[in-house]
Amino acid sequence: MPRVAYSLEEKQRLRLEKVAALCGAIQKVSSRQTRAVFCDFPCTDIPPALYKK
Numbered sequence: 001m002p003r004v005a006y007s008l009e010e011k012q013r014l015r016l017e018k019v020a021a022l023c024g025a026i027q028k029v030s031s032r033q034t035r036a037v038f039c040d041f042p043c044t045d046i047p048p049a050l051y052k053k
Contacts, residue, residue: 006014016038023034037052
């Protein structure tokens with residue numbers, strides 16, 4: 001398989017599409033609501049428990 005170099009924006013878009021498809025599939029088969037939270041900044045000075053609230 002040939003390697004493809006994606007830009008950062010393209011990688012984020014593809015990741016979002018995959019998550020959206022997964023959420024849609026979960027909603028379709030389980031009749032439950034799903035929610036996805038994206039954190040788009042790598043931050044090491046804030047503990048994860050604090051910004052995930």
